[in-house]
Amino acid sequence: MSDRTIDPPLSEPPEPVTEPLPPARHRHNAVAVATMGLFVIALLFSLYFGRDVLLPIMLALILSLLLRPCVRGLYRLGLPEGLGAAVMVVLVFGSVLIGVYTLSTPAVEWVNRMPRVLHELEFKLGDIREGIQRAREASRQLEQITSDQNGAAREVVVRGPSLAEQVFTQVEAVIANVVILQVLLYFFLARGRQSLEALIGTMRDVDDRVHYAMVAATVQQNIAAYLATITVINFFLGVATALAMWMWGLPNAALWGTLAGLINYIPFIGPAVVTAILFLVSVLSFDGLFNILGPPLTFVALTTLEGNFLTPMIVGRRLALNPIAVFVSILFWGWMWGIPGALLAVPILAILKILFDAHEPLKPIGALLG
Template identity: 25%
Template sequence: MNSSPPLSNLLRLAAAMIIITLSVYWMIFLRGLLVPILISVLLSILVSPITIQLEEKGLSKIASIILTIVLFLGLIAGIIYFATMQISDMLDVWPDLKRKGTLWFTQLQNWAYRLFGLRPQSQITKLQEMSMAFLSGGGSAALLKTTSTLADVILIPLYMFFMLYYRSFFCEFVYKVMAKSEKQRVNTVLFRICDVVHNYLSGLFIVMVIVGSLNTISLLILDINYAVFFGFFAALLLLIPYIGVLIGSLLPILMAFITKDSPMYGVGVAGAFLFIQFLEGNFITPYIVGSKISINPLVAIIGLLLGGVIWGIAGMMLSLPMIAILKVVFDHSESLKPFGYLIGEPVREESRRVVEEHTAENPELITDEVADSVKEAI
């Protein structure tokens, strides 16, 4: 008996692998085009309610869009101005920080020599070798990336304007592409995508404000210099899921070790940030964002790593909302529903399935309004 898989299955698998390989290649090749467009799409969805409200108040469509983008850019400019002022203040005291940092580094060298037998000169040589390796690798591309970033800063508001202006046109395009599907189903998918993206990004902003405030309070209690800057800088790195806050905590920890006489201040900063990270991951984010985006943590981590490999830091920031969008599409396609189940959180997906089965078997026991409320809650 021949137990080998049918030829058609092998051909489908081969075709899928070829499509995935080509897609990844073109995603890497077109990074400079795709990343700002995707960022613009997400930001347009985020600010679209403001544009709609302004239009309802009597402003023209163009005026509403321009005012929305100006307000958004004003917020970003305010954040950049505050960060620039803080960095400028740090540069004023840089000689003192450098002197204390040199002393702290010397003490660290002596500690390493006593503990591991590493001579100070060999440590310096090793650090120089690592620095040269970094500069000869990815570090030397910093100037090109900066130039690309400046171009993106100009293009993203322009993309946002046209996406907001032609939003109805793009919806009509989707209807024509999905002509064989029911228009109600297409409407549901589009609404769910916009709802997930908007609630995720707005919820993430609220989480960043809360975490930034907690970080700042903890740093002020420990009397760490530039507490507001370091606290909200670490919170801003929540844009990079899981590892962002850990990276952001390194600067205030280093500042505590350099500027304070006792190393316990650095330990205190690390402990405070670790506790805040625990609160953020287990209570703050699940309460504010968790009800709107249910993604399997394993899938989220894999997506984070893949995004980093394909598009670098931008890919890591875009990974979670893109996975959430894919889940919405998968959940509303009969052939792709298993993949939507795989992406979602097992407990929440099982709860959703039980509710749907119970509703189907006992329609007289639960109204449509109650069913919708329960499904939304889980």
């Protein structure tokens, strides 16, 4: 028997420890969430920096929804849509121009009087006067601290555009936006229906064409009725405010009534702003606590009646919106587009609610807004 050396068996290398890969569905969800986040960021970026272009388009679109029934009525009377659209544009902007011309004189007088507001409040309200005195004393102390060793305060002169140049620039921008708005409104009224029908006609599925035609009709009818109702309510609120301010003896009552009717398109914030303005005007116009508090408290009573009884009874059945959603929408669009955005916040929210309710996956969001 021969001696043989038996080699030990080679040990196999250990298998690498690897973590199990996540399921494909999870990876797909993560990619979808990341894509949606990037889309939202891009959308916010576009809305904010494109407001100079998007704001006139959105305003013209919402005005076209309001005025479209009028153009349709003129068409039934035998007036072509193009001519009817021109008539409505001339009537709307002509009325606005007449109103601005009529109220411009008292508005300019109050603007010129604003530098005197602080001085008059200082004598009529003792607490405010003491606060102003403390603020002036703190300002003087700060000036002494920042002065140099010789006691001469350092002066920093910032050269910029003059007041006349700034006013001219703002007026030029307003005129350009008004012209753009007029042109867009005319084309939306004259060609909007044909463009929408052509867009829906490109869809291959008949069910899709019927569905989106019904959605467009719902948006048109509900938003037009909502805007018309709110406009009528705000008109009568403005008239009631003007009459109440006239009875209290407040100067330029028509100006405050117009302001109340316009700013009431911004729920919550608008009435609060008008109340503060009426309080300041009352302080500057009257003596005595009763006369000073009378006009703002009267306006608060009018807006309470309108906001808690009249508007919910008329509008609530047609298009109910969540007050929280309304307030958040005002803050968001006000941050995006300023005062015009705050004015458009509620109509935009109403349009979004209708669109969300029309699509099954988005119905929970529509229920949250309602």
